[in-house]
Amino acid sequence: MAEAAQKAVAEGALTIDINMGCPVNKITKKGGGSSLLRQPEVARAIIETVVNAVDVPVTAKTRIGWDDTEINIVEFAQMLEDSGASMLTIHGRTRAQGYHGEARYSWIKKVKEVVEIPVIANGDIFSLEAALKCLTITGADGVMCSRGTLGYPFLVGEIEHFFRTGEVLPPPSISELLTCAQEHLQGLWEYKGYRGICQSRKHLAWYCKGFPGAAQLREQLAQINTLTEGLDLLQKAKESAII
Structure with missing residues (x-):
């Protein structure tokens, strides 16, 4: 120790x-x-x-x-x-x-x-x-x-x-939430490579709740194998008219 x-x-x-x-x-x-x-x-x-x-x-x-x-x-x-x-x-x-x-x-x-x-x-x-x-x-x-x-x-x-x-901050927008998820994914990739991508699947799922399309996005992110796949899915979700 x-x-x-x-x-x-x-x-x-x-x-x-x-x-x-x-x-x-x-x-x-x-x-x-x-x-x-x-x-x-x-x-x-x-x-x-x-x-x-x-x-x-x-x-x-x-x-x-x-x-x-x-x-x-x-x-x-x-x-x-x-x-x-x-x-x-x-x-x-x-x-x-x-x-x-x-x-x-x-x-x-x-x-x-x-x-x-x-x-x-x-x-x-x-x-x-x-x-x-x-x-x-x-x-x-x-x-x-x-x-x-x-x-x-x-x-x-x-x-x-x-x-x-003494001020209460407003909650983040869905765009801010998913931008954070992108940064999280990027960090896992830089630190652990492919192993980080595998670990990111459960971490990214935690971001996907409480907004329209979250369940579908969660299912898609659970299957990613590359950094690009994950970043693109999150980017499309940010830009989606549904969200």
Whole structure:
């Protein structure tokens, strides 16, 4: 972990964020992600080792516990702070919940009340209204958006703009939404080549909802094999009189 962190910093990373919250089986069965909630001494060693290896802030993201019988986030968060973590992001669900049920913000509030480092709340942030509700309940220093940005990365800007100006931004037009999808596709191609095109099929589908012709466009994008195919389909959709 220390070596990986040093390589990241050498490439320009300004922060090292350690994921101690991933609930996916292939990660937890190898001792990673949210399984670290059951291995606090290992988590402590990771934070301390990385903190001593780099000169940038080291942060961590985690969940409230393994399951309803093992909700230990308050003690776990205090341990991470004592180990040198500069900030914590907490998803308000247990590992057992995955992404089901509601995020339990009350546990994030409890953490915020006992640690001095910034606490970022995560879970069910799908709108500006949800972000405001979360911050009101938790008293957190900020929110993290994850699933809420799938097909709608504008959400981050909408939340940031509101807190900076007090103004609610209008939603993007369909043209703006699909332009963003084109940029997303272009980026995946430049970063991963054909593999990126394959991965883009599900990402592009998230953009295609809530407007006439979206279902047909979604089906077409699910079959693309080249960058040009995808860009052309999105461009035609932007120019379509239906949209």
